[in-house]
Amino acid sequence: MSISRRKFLQSLAAGLLGGGAPLAAATSEGRSSRREEAARLAEAALDAARTAGAGYADVRVLFSESEVLSAREERIENVEVSASSGLGVRVLVNGVWGFSSASVLDPAHASACSRSAVEMAKSNRALATQRVELERVEARIDRWRVPIEQDPFSIPLDQKAEELLGINAAARAAGAPFCRSFFLFVRQEKFFASSGGSFLEQLFFRTYPRLTVTATDPGTGRFANRSSFLPPRAAGYEYIRLHDWKQEARQAAEDASRKLKAKPVAAGKKDLVLHPTNLWLTLHETIGHSTELDRAFGYEAGFAGTTFVKPADRGHLRFASEIVTVMADRDQPGGLATAAYDDDGMPARYARFPIISRGRFENFQMAIGQSRWIGLPHSNACSFAEGHAYFPIQRMPNISLQPSQQDVSLEELIAGVEDGVYIVGDGSWSIDQQRKNFQFGGQLFYEIRKGKLGEMLRDVAYQSTTVPFWNACDGLGGVKEYWLGGTLSCGKGQPVQSAPVSHGAVPARFRGIQILNTGRGI
Incomplete structure (x- = not known):
């Protein structure tokens, strides 16, 4: 003392x-x-x-x-x-x-x-x-x-x-x-x-x-x-x-x-354009949770699961295509995890770091006392407790997909698709305990034919595996397309705690993603 x-x-x-x-x-x-x-x-x-x-x-x-x-x-x-x-x-x-x-x-x-x-x-x-x-x-x-x-x-x-x-x-x-x-x-x-x-x-x-x-x-x-x-x-x-x-x-x-x-979607591999109102949740589940250090060491195995990302992957794993950079922060205006200090008393400046930089996995999220597990000098302000009766644990700061450096519009992303699906809004989802295999739905679905939006579709879900999915990303919207989503109720820990967190994203295009027809169970 x-x-x-x-x-x-x-x-x-x-x-x-x-x-x-x-x-x-x-x-x-x-x-x-x-x-x-x-x-x-x-x-x-x-x-x-x-x-x-x-x-x-x-x-x-x-x-x-x-x-x-x-x-x-x-x-x-x-x-x-x-x-x-x-x-x-x-x-x-x-x-x-x-x-x-x-x-x-x-x-x-x-x-x-x-x-x-x-x-x-x-x-x-x-x-x-x-x-x-x-x-x-x-x-x-x-x-x-x-x-x-x-x-x-x-x-x-x-x-x-x-x-x-x-x-x-x-x-x-x-x-x-x-x-x-x-x-x-x-x-x-x-x-x-x-x-x-x-x-x-x-x-x-x-x-x-x-x-x-x-x-x-x-x-x-x-x-x-x-x-x-x-x-x-x-x-x-x-x-x-x-x-x-x-x-x-x-x-x-x-x-x-x-x-x-709306007509039912035809199942099969198609190109996919995701609006940020849909992509924020995929970002949260596949990147946000998979890069939590306590998961990598098995501390969440009994409830929220572990992760396919290993400590040795830091600085080496090709997590996504080169155009993908994902940043953490606690200073984004309107962000649900925005604060001057985390619940360890760490200043917010430590929470500004790249999780993925130009496709390569760079950093885990850490609470106090965890940085020594991987030989680092300090944590990065990723601690939160739901209330006074909860022990602070590692929780996400705001985590956001960075826009393209070019002024790319949603229409330009769609124009580059011959046969695909455009999805707006988040819907039902499922992901395995290692944050690897997943399936996501949405709210509104549209056919893309020869670079143009077509009819509305129904019964749509997309299915993939985290690393191949993010490596299939070949187009991102520019800064004008940026949108901040998020949730008040991200669950983790035993006893379970809810945490508020925001995720910024832009429209993104992914090539050759498996599309399911949920109405026919295919």
């Missing part, structure tokens, strides 16, 4: 008065009192950890709020408003981790958490196969927040409900008999303190709007769905306010109706 409690509080006060990015809401009495409360809890927990014998300790204090409103046709189905708070203490004792948490925020419980975490670490020594070796993390006192224009929690619930019902009404007026819509909002204040002297305050906002329309054919009993393409974002209510939802609803209703009349 490298800093005294008196020095910790003195440096904390100086830093919060004079340093860090200002929080718009931090000047309020409520924000200040939470910061002071977190500082008292951190002091108690770190003192107790040091006294109990920990060589390192960190504390996370979280205040979380969420709202979910959902509507179906002409009625509001559900309104949920919730809030939670708590703290988690992680300690390292003789190279072994221990962890404990509490939902009661007072110094006595914080101290008890530290003592419990130390006891857990000591009990775990008999099971530990190797000691955890931490790299040095620079001490920082800082504040940061997701930049937003309008706090979604300041908008009255009845106004949000009216917006949802208006979306449904627009879809039904356009001919869709069924429409579901929802808004999800999350606000989370996260305080991090470590025995190394860091005290970090971060404020996150996440907003997720969605609609799904359903068209039916009473004669055949068939139905077709089309959901909105707007992904969750690190944003405020302006993300909803600035989108033309009525137009989205009308278009979704039209698309769903057309899907009922």
Whole structure:
């Protein structure tokens, strides 16, 4: 333990008065009192950890709020408003981790958490196969927040409900008999303190709007769905306010109706053009998860699986064609994993690195203590815990496919296809435990003939293996085609944790990919 409690509080006060990015809401009495409360809890927990014998300790204090409103046709189905708070203490004792948490925020419980975490670490020594070796993390006192224009929690619930019902009404007026819509909002204040002297305050906002329309054919009993393409974002209510939802609803209703009349796809090997609304999910599952270092060492084998990528592949594996570069980051505007620091207290600048550079696999994602497994000096800010009661584990930062350096349009990619399929929107998917063999669907499918978009198709899925698939990529859209997708609920770990992550992508063309007709099971 490298800093005294008196020095910790003195440096904390100086830093919060004079340093860090200002929080718009931090000047309020409520924000200040939470910061002071977190500082008292951190002091108690770190003192107790040091006294109990920990060589390192960190504390996370979280205040979380969420709202979910959902509507179906002409009625509001559900309104949920919730809030939670708590703290988690992680300690390292003789190279072994221990962890404990509490939902009661007072110094006595914080101290008890530290003592419990130390006891857990000591009990775990008999099971530990190797000691955890931490790299040095620079001490920082800082504040940061997701930049937003309008706090979604300041908008009255009845106004949000009216917006949802208006979306449904627009879809039904356009001919869709069924429409579901929802808004999800999350606000989370996260305080991090470590025995190394860091005290970090971060404020996150996440907003997720969605609609799904359903068209039916009473004669055949068939139905077709089309959901909105707007992904969750690190944003405020302006993300909803600035989108033309009525137009989205009308278009979704039209698309769903057309899907009922679409012709079945002919199975076989074809060229494939994927819109980024579809490709972000393929990127997530095949590249994002396969390049997690804990998977490569078998730490996720019991739940989320392992990976075909081996430590020896770093710098050698030809993962994709030469035009493919995939970057990690924590600074992309609107990114769900964007932050100033990860949950190990590592600065975001460490999270900007190439995973794949010009087709070659370069870097794994790592949490603190994992870099030594492959002989590297430090991790790369890839740690996250879902809440105060969860141990931080390796999780994805934002991971994005980089655009072409040329100004290539979607139309140009399609023009280079004689016989193929164009897919928009994400759908059902399946991938094996090593992130190798996969099958992905979508929402909208179109035939490509002689460089032109043709009729709408149905019952389409594409099937491949990760490395051959990415090596079959021979065309990427330019920067004007870039689009940021993502998910709030990437699952991993035992007990399972959900993590928010964004993935940027551009339209991409792949040659000779197996297309399945899911309606006939071929």
